Amino acid sequence: MTQDEPDIQDHETVGPVESLAEWFSETVLEPITIGDWIEDGVDWISDNLEGLLDGIEAVIRALVDATEFLLLYPLWLTAFLIAAGVWMRFGHKIGAITTGALLVAFGLGVFSETVQALLWFPPPWVLAVLIVLGGIWRVGWRFGLFAAVALLLIFSMELWPETIRTLSLVVASSIAALIIGLPIGIAMSRNDTVEMLVRPVLDLMQTMPPFVYLIPAAIFFGLGTVPGAIATLIFAMPPAVRLTNLGIRQVSREHVEAGQAFGCTPRQLLFKIQLPLALPSIMAGINQTIMLALSMVVIASMIGAGGLGGTVLTGIQRLQVGVGFEGGLAVVFLAILLDRISQSFGQRRREGNAYGNLLRWFFSGRQKADA
Amino acid sequence: MSDKLVVEDLYKIFGPRPHRALELMEQGLDKDAIFARTGNTVGVREASFSIREGEVFVIMGLSGSGKSTMVRMFNRLIEPTAGHLYVNGEDITRMSRRQLIDLRRRDMSMVFQSFALLPHKTVIENASLGLDVSGFDRARQQERALQALEAVGLGAHANSYPDELSGGMQQRVGLARALATDPTILLMDEAFSALDPLIRTEMQDELMRLQEQRSRTVVFISHDLDEAMRIGDRIAIMQGGQVVQIGTPQEIVSNPANDYVRSFFYGVDVSQVYSAGDIARHDAMPLLQTGQADAAGARQQLGADGCAVLLDEGARFRGLVSARSLTDAADLDAARIDGIDTVEASTAMSDVLGRAAASDWPLVVVEDGRFIGTLSQRDLLQTLDRTHQ
Structure with a gap:
């Protein structure tokens, strides 16, 4: 062995190769201190961009709080869904009337104790029922049954508040990720230079171990839900961006030409032709984003985001297998529910041209009502 | 009709630096040579026409x-x-x-x-x-x-x-x-x-x-x-x-x-592609005017296939006469052969093939009654043969 690997330290003479290597390491390698630079950058940001950071924090906090509020007081959510649905399907007039009626009903809360109790101290099963109904509507009765059993188990493990916390973090950071990510994806699809610039950033965001995001998030925003949501949205954004870009680029040439030939402006082309036709791909991206957000939210409990991740963390810290497993099982249930329901929006529902049916379901409600 | 769309010296060259390719094209290089030299594809070259x-x-x-x-x-x-x-x-x-x-x-x-x-x-x-x-x-x-x-x-x-x-x-x-x-x-x-x-x-x-x-x-x-x-x-x-x-x-x-x-x-x-009018021959048979010649005189003027076309003063088609029909006839009108098929000039050639095959006589092509020409079986066959040369 000694013949194959001579011990370098025992070598007396210094050859040209060694001196070159030494020079290289002194002048080129040692000055490169990526870690220091990053820390300097982070310090600089927290020193100089306080206003911006506060703004981001306020927006994200508002989003997370609003989501959690809607999930914790599901009657509000139900009302919101009804109003939005009616508005989309039947147009402004009936939508406004419905909204008004709901507001009046809620206003009764001021006078009626029962209504008030339902609004502010709702039984948790209202949301569970909503989820089960959603599962039956979007996927099927068998899935609805599964959802009912899964939610019952979560109740029995007494993890409902944690589940809600996790769910609201997932929903809030997914929404934020989509608000930021979809426009980026659209920009990428329209400009090759943008695509070239954004793609490596996305690669970095996706391959960087997710724990790494926790450090700057904690430095900038302290501990708690907001840094958790921000780390989550960064980690979860890439698939939505990628699949939006891909979906728009995959719209057939003749469809785009048809739009142009009939005199679409670039904006009309995007909203009337490209986005509707790219919808299945975009939906797949949204599904991926939601799933990544769920996995990240669990990790984010390390900086105090709470929720089911917190339960798992407690299990680890105290070496309580039971607690850890319960938390993990709830995450799995939540993952299955979120995945199947969000996927159903990007999947065939009926026989025939599934693609057309999907697009129709998504876009045609209003026009049908008008016609 | 006026020109709706006029195309003038239109070129389309795909790929980088199309104007370099344009210069080469002016030097007379062809599509493949230009692709080999510059990597440009010539889409459309020097198109000029009007619609x-x-x-x-x-x-x-x-x-x-x-x-x-x-x-x-x-x-x-x-x-x-x-x-x-x-x-x-x-x-x-x-x-x-x-x-x-x-x-x-x-x-x-x-x-x-x-x-x-x-x-x-x-x-x-x-x-x-x-x-x-x-x-x-x-x-x-x-x-x-x-x-x-x-x-x-x-x-x-x-x-x-x-x-x-x-x-x-x-x-x-x-x-x-x-x-x-x-x-x-x-x-x-x-x-x-x-x-x-x-x-x-x-x-x-x-x-x-x-x-x-x-x-x-x-x-x-x-x-x-x-x-x-x-x-x-x-x-x-x-x-x-x-x-x-x-x-x-x-x-x-x-x-x-x-x-x-x-x-x-x-x-x-x-x-x-062709209509009967496109391929009818005006000069294949001698033309006779009614009232101009008598039956005997007409026999002198018959063509190689022994037939002649009878027209009235307005160049309208009256009938076909042959050597045999003229033999016993008192005058030209009486010598007209029965059952001559007339075809409108706009009829597609494919629609007259069967009629020409069924008739012993050449088809007579008319346009609003006016005589255009005749179509023999031979004329039709030659037309069909033209694209196979």
């Missing part, structure tokens, strides 16, 4: 001959590299984005090979795409789109979805969408190529019927010669990006510019 108002102008060529590129330059879906394109006298290569969008909304529309309908919209919503993007209000959109759908016979399917219709019906929707904006120019890119032959013929008839009701300028791209012959008033044939010949179907069949053009017609059904 008349109201005609169906077919651009024909094999795939890769530049015909689709050509038609996309007409509405600038593809930007020309050099040259000019005038629509109603306006140079569209100089138009701004805004003007171009207006032109597309007002004057031109397009029908696509793959239909390019939106699967999530109903038939009527699809048909009103052009109106929708131009900002018409809903009621007006519905009204005009429905009119267009009724024009192509799809009024009853207005609320179906494209995937519920057959291919032919889907392309009718494509056609209705193009007609709904009431354009003066219709660009049709291999519009019927994806349809099966029977439906294709039906759609060609539909197009011709629509042209009769209201004639638009139609630019029709096709690789199918039979189609081009059927619907085209004039045909331009493209080869390797160049327009090698322009003319009426008859002109091109009877006088192909080169072997490439000729090869298109190899095996083509010429009997569909």
